[in-house]
Every structure is written in structure tokens, then in C-alpha cells.
Amino acid sequence: MSIIFVKDMCLWYGDHQALKNVNIEIPEKSITAFIGPSGCGKSTFLKTLNRMNDLIPGVKITGDICYEGTDIFSKEVDVNNLRKEIGMVFQKPNPFPMSIYDNVAYGPRTHGITNRVQLDEIVERALRDAAIWDEVKDRLKKNALGMSGGQQQRLCIARALAVEPKVLLMDEPTSALDPISTSRIEELVMELKEKYTIVMVTHNMQQAVRVSDYTAFFLLGELVEFGKTDDVFSQPREKRTEDYITGRFG
Amino acid sequence: MLNKSLSKKRKGFEVLMKALMLLSVGLTVALVLFLLIYVLGQGVPNITWELLSTKPSYLTERIGILPDILNTVYIVLATLLIVLPLGVGAAIYLTEYASNNKLVGIIEYAAETLSGIPSIIYGLVGMLLFSNSMGTCLMAGALTLVIMNLPTIMRTTQESLKTVPQSYREGAFGLGAGKWRVVRTVVLPGCVDGVITGCILSVGRILGESAALLFTAGFAHAVNGIIDGLAAPGATLTVALYVYAKEQGEFGVAFAIAAILMVLTVLINFAAALVQKHFAKRRSL
Numbered sequence: 001m002s003i004i005f006v007k008d009m010c011l012w013y014g015d016h017q018a019l020k021n022v023n024i025e026i027p028e029k030s031i032t033a034f035i036g037p038s039g040c041g042k043s044t045f046l047k048t049l050n051r052m053n054d055l056i057p058g059v060k061i062t063g064d065i066c067y068e069g070t071d072i073f074s075k076e077v078d079v080n081n082l083r084k085e086i087g088m089v090f091q092k093p094n095p096f097p098m099s100i101y102d103n104v105a106y107g108p109r110t111h112g113i114t115n116r117v118q119l120d121e122i123v124e125r126a127l128r129d130a131a132i133w134d135e136v137k138d139r140l141k142k143n144a145l146g147m148s149g150g151q152q153q154r155l156c157i158a159r160a161l162a163v164e165p166k167v168l169l170m171d172e173p174t175s176a177l178d179p180i181s182t183s184r185i186e187e188l189v190m191e192l193k194e195k196y197t198i199v200m201v202t203h204n205m206q207q208a209v210r211v212s213d214y215t216a217f218f219l220l221g222e223l224v225e226f227g228k229t230d231d232v233f234s235q236p237r238e239k240r241t242e243d244y245i246t247g248r249f250g
Numbered sequence: 251m252l253n254k255s256l257s258k259k260r261k262g263f264e265v266l267m268k269a270l271m272l273l274s275v276g277l278t279v280a281l282v283l284f285l286l287i288y289v290l291g292q293g294v295p296n297i298t299w300e301l302l303s304t305k306p307s308y309l310t311e312r313i314g315i316l317p318d319i320l321n322t323v324y325i326v327l328a329t330l331l332i333v334l335p336l337g338v339g340a341a342i343y344l345t346e347y348a349s350n351n352k353l354v355g356i357i358e359y360a361a362e363t364l365s366g367i368p369s370i371i372y373g374l375v376g377m378l379l380f381s382n383s384m385g386t387c388l389m390a391g392a393l394t395l396v397i398m399n400l401p402t403i404m405r406t407t408q409e410s411l412k413t414v415p416q417s418y419r420e421g422a423f424g425l426g427a428g429k430w431r432v433v434r435t436v437v438l439p440g441c442v443d444g445v446i447t448g449c450i451l452s453v454g455r456i457l458g459e460s461a462a463l464l465f466t467a468g469f470a471h472a473v474n475g476i477i478d479g480l481a482a483p484g485a486t487l488t489v490a491l492y493v494y495a496k497e498q499g500e501f502g503v504a505f506a507i508a509a510i511l512m513v514l515t516v517l518i519n520f521a522a523a524l525v526q527k528h529f530a531k532r533r534s535l
Contacts, residue, residue: 055423057349084426094417096436106435107425156421163425 003028003167003197004049009063011044011053018044020221022063026167026214031189031198033212033229035205037249040218042201046169049199050086051079067167084111087165091172093152095144095159100136103144103155107163122162129195130158131188150181154188161196168192170200174207186211205245209233217241286512293509296502306471313494313503317471321388321484324476325467326456328392329399330449336396337403338445344404345411346433358408361401372398373465381466389480391467398462399452406451410444411437443529450522457514460488469493487511 002025011019019041026032034042044053051072053059065072072082084107095103104123113119123140127133132154136147144155153173160168170189174182189198190211202208208215209229216226217238225232225241236242243249304314348354376394384390414437422432468483471490485493487507495504 050424052420052424055420080426080428082426083424088420088424090417090420090424092417094415094421096418096421097440106422106427110422110425110427110431159421159425 001028002026003068005064005066007064007066009045009048009061009065011041011048011062012060013056014058018221019048022223024216024223024226026197026199028197029193029195030213031193031200031211032214032216033208034199034201034216034218035203035208035244036218036224037244038203041221042216042218043171045218045223046171046199046201047088049167049169050083050088052083052088054079084163085165086167086169087160087163089153089156089160089168089170089173092176093149093156095147095152095155097143097145099141100144100147100155101140104159104162107159111163126158126162127155129161129192130154131184131191132158148181150177150184153177153181153185157185157188157192161192165196167197167199170198172201172203175203182207205233217244219244289505289508289512292501293505293507293512296506297509301503301506305473313500315471315487315490315503315507317473318485318487318490318507320473321467321479322457322486324479324484325388325392325395325463325486326453327476328389328480329395329456330452332392333396333399333403333452334445334449337400337448338407340400341404341407341411342433342438345408346437347429358405361404364397365401365405368461369398369459370461370465373462376462377465386466386468386483387481388467388484391463391486392480394462394466395456395459398459399455402452402455403445403448406444406448407441408444410441410447413444414440443525446525447522450518450525454515454518457486457511457518458488460486460492463489464492 004024004026006022006024006026009019009022010017022045034046036042047053048061049065049067049072053061061073067082067086070077096106098106101123104126105119108119108122113122124133124137127136132151135151136155144152147155153176157168157173173189174185177185186207189200192198193213200212212229214227215229215232217224217232217236217240219240225236225238227237232241233245236245300312301314302319303316304312305317306313306315344354344357372394376390376397380390380393381387418436418440419432422436427435463486467486467489469485469489470483471485472482474482474484487510491504491507491511494500494507
């Protein structure tokens with residue numbers, strides 16, 4: 001089952017075309033990795049899926065993106081609700097300068113939950129799901145900026161999970177972290193796919209092999225190849241994919 | 251070593267430059283110290299409880315600056331109360347909402363220019379704009395000061411808004427927060443220091459302003475409550491200083507007021523530094 005369908009999508013930054021005729025179906029409850037050299041458009045594409053590109057002036061998009069059968073660009077779609085369904089974790093951990101509790105409760109509060117008991121439950125569940133509850137349960141009132149980088153990133157994942165999204169977009173979530181924090185996040189991501197659909201941009205090809213079920217290879221704004229991770233890495237259909245994953249450029 | 255005469259010449263030059271720089275530093279410090287000591291020396295002995303707690307009376311020939319102190323407080327409060335929402339609101343709109351960068355640039359340039367205009371021009375405009383319609387009163391003075399301080403509040407808030415990391419906004423938008431919620435919960439708390447600093451700077455400016463108020467707020471020394479006070483003409487401390495020194499020859503009183511203003515200025519600068527330090531500490535956490 002696919003949860004997101006993309007058909008003939010093109011994207012321009014002003015006059016520069018950053019994405020060319022992208023067609024892809026993102027399978028549900030699995031991990032899809034986007035790989036490709038810097039500037040190939042993979043992050044841009046990721047941010048289009050929950051319309052974070054709306055924030056950048058001068059972006060023009062054509063083609064269709066359907067999430068659960070609804071065109072995400074149609075007038076009936078409330079972009080705030082879309083982003084509630086399709087959450088996002090960023091490259092650099094970006095907790096708000098408030099307490100750990102308030103960080104996680106930010107999303108639910110945004111969507112109208114004010115009941116203290118209910119919030120407590122949501123915060124605990126999200127922090128447990130993000131495998132950070134045991135580390136922070138005694139200092140929920142402490143400022144989140146006092147945590148280590150790896151903890152901050154898991155907090156950001158918890159914050160994203162607290163609004164109960166169905167899809168989680170992750171933009172190079174481990175590139176700013178040390179190896180140990182990276183492996184913890186990777187383990188976490190693999191557990192999360194039980195409940196969530198995960199789309200992850202990564203620069204690290206070993207990471208794509210380790211964690212992902214499907215891999216999409218982008219080059220110069222084109223989606224060159226998309227398939228099961230094992231197939232893409234063991235018997236790529238395209239010469240360009242083979243050249244990239246064997247390290248001939250990138 | 252190779253050319254002794256040259257190195258000697260250079261050394262002489264070094265010594266000369268150093269001496270000149272020391273001289274300028276010494277002069278600067280001496281001037282500031284002289285001013286401080288002179289004003290405080292002349293003023294402090296003239297500060298009495300009677301001066302601070304009474305109003306002037308022509309019958310007993312007593313001089314008191316209580317009304318001037320109250321007027322100053324009223325005008326500071328009234329100005330801040332009006333200028334804060336205006337300035338902060340404009341800053342939020344320009345930084346967070348406006349999409350026309352060219353227009354924003356023009357507005358910022360205009361604000362920059364506005365804050366450099368001599369205050370007597372504000373006074374002239376304020377007199378024609380406000381005093382002519384509502385009469386010479388503290389409120390007309392406050393409104394004039396609002397125009398004067400609007401750029402300060404707006405620019406300091408804007409600069410502070412720009413220091414709030416874009417990643418905070420992205421994070422909040424990514425959770426499905428709407429624009430206003432992002433501004434209210436993530437952006438504004440991050441720029442409180444800028445707003446407070448702007449306020450403190452403005453208070454300093456209001457305390458020190460005389461030219462704009464000579465035209466608009468009047469010279470009366472009556473003790474009033476805040477509402478009546480704003481509707482009536484009244485002198486602030488700086489205007490009173492001018493009147494006592496220039497028109498009544500009461501230099502003792504003028505210096506007493508000067509000493510009070512000086513101490514207030516030092517306190518305000520100190521408070522501004524304290525706020526900056528407090529928030530810098532919080533930010534680096």
C-alpha cells in the first residue's frame with residue numbers, strides 16, 4: 001500500500017528548475033531513503049511533501065502530490081493539518097528554548113489539547129516512543145537546550161510524534177550527530193516504522209542500506225531510480241546509480 | 251641594527267603616537283569626570299526633601315519639583331503605552347509577514363532617517379499636529395515623543411526578531427502551527443530582550459528630551475493625577491531645568507534637577523546593560 005503518490009512533479013526556485021518530472025509512490029509503514037549528491041533536489045523534494053517549501057518565496061510547483069487520496073495543493077487542504085499528518089525532523093536538532101515538557105507538548109497544544117492529564121499522557125508516550133523517556137523523565141521541566149545533540153534530536157523526534165503523524169519526514173537527521181547518537185537514532189527509526197511511514201534523506205549510503213526498505217536515487221533534480229533498497233544497491237538498473245553507489249562521483 | 255637612524259626615527263614616532271593617544275583618552279575621561287563632579291557637586295547640596303516633595307508657590311517663594319517629577323513619570327508611561335504596541339507590531343509585521351522586500355527596505359530606511367532628525371523639528375510638527383487640536387498638554391507632548399521613539403522601538407525589536415533562529419520557526423511550522431501561533435509562542439519570547447532594551451533606550455530619550463516638549467507640553471507646575479495631568483499642560487524635569495535656569499535664574503534648583511537626571515541616566519544605562527547580560531546568558535544555555 002502506498003500512502004503518498006507523486007505524479008510528474010516539477011519545482012522551480014525562480015528560474016532554476018530544481019526538480020524534473022518526479023514520479024514516485026511512497027509505501028506505507030516502511031522506511032524510504034532518498035540518496036544522491038548535494039544539490040540533487042532530495043531535500044527540496046522531501047520538504048515539498050508537507051509543503052514546507054511554501055515558506056520560501058519564489059517557489060513554483062507543478063504536477064500532483066496525493067496524500068491518502070487527497071491532492072495536498074488543493075484549496076480544501078489546510079496546510080497546518082497536512083503538517084500535523086506529515087511531521088518533520090530537521091537536519092540540525094532544533095528544540096525550542098523552553099522546557100523538555102513544553103517542547104513535546106507544543107504540537108498537541110497547537111492543535112487544541114489543553115487538558116493537563118491528557119497532555120501528560122501524550123508527552124510520556126511520545127518520549128517513550130522516541131526512546132528518550134528514561135533519560136529525561138526526572139528533568140522534564142529543565143530547558144531542552146541543556147541536552148546533548150543526540151538527545152536533542154530524539155527530543156525533536158518525540159516532539160514530532162506527539163501530534164500523532166502518519167508520516168515522518170527526516171532531513172538528514174543524523175548528519176550533525178556523533179556515531180553513537182547516530183546508531184541510536186537509526187535503531188529508533190527502525191522501531192518507528194511499525195507505526196509510521198518514514199521518509200529519510202541521507203548522505204550516508206551505509207545508513208540507507210542499514211535502515212531503509214526502499215531507496216530513491218536523485219541526480220540533478222531527476223529521480224533516477226527507485227526500488228527496494230537491496231535491489232538498488234545490489235543490482236541497480238541504471239548506470240548512473242551504479243556509478244554513484246560505487247563511489248565514482250558524488 | 252642595520253640602519254640605526256631609521257629605527258630611532260620609528261621609535262620616536264611610536265612614542266609620539268602613543269603620547270597623543272594617551273592625551274585624547276585622558277582628555278575624554280577628564281571631561282566626563284569634570285562634568286559629573288561639577289554637576290553633582292553643584293546639584294546634590296541643593297536636593298532637599300522639601301524640593302522633591304512640594305510644588306512651587308509664588309506666595310512663599312518656595313520652589314518644589316514634585317509636579318515636574320510626576321509629569322515626567324506620566325509622560326514616560328503614556329509614551330511607552332502608545333509606542334510599544336505600535337513599534338512592536340510594526341516590527342513583527344515587517345520581519346515576519348511582509349513579503350515585499352523592497353518596501354520593507356524603504357520603511358527601514360525611513361525609520362533610520364526619522365531617528366536622526368533633530369528633536370526640535372518633532373516639536374514643531376507636534377505643536378501643529380497635536381497642540382493645535384488638543385491644546386498644549388502633556389498628552390500632546392507624549393504623542394510627539396511617540397513619533398520620535400517609534401523608530402527606536404521598531405528597529406531594536408526588528409533586529410532582535412532577526413536573531414531568532416529560522417530553525418525555531420521551521421520546527422513550529424513543521425508541527426502544524428499557524429503563523430500567529432509561531433510568532434506568539436516561539437518568535438516573540440525570543441525577542442523580549444530587544445523590546446526591553448528598546449524601552450530602556452526610549453525612557454532615556456524621553457527623560458532627556460526638552461526641545462520637542464517646549465513646543466507641545468507646556469510649562470505648568472501643578473500637581474495632578476495621571477489622567478488630569480495628561481490633559482493639562484505641564485513641565486517635565488528637563489523643561490523645568492530650562493525654565494528655572496534661563497527664566498528664573500534659579501541655578502541651584504537647575505543643578506539639582508541636572509544631578510537627578512544624571513543619576514537616572516546612569517541607572518538606565520546600567521539597567522540596559524543588565525538586561526543584555528541576562529538574556530545573553532539565557533541564550534547561550
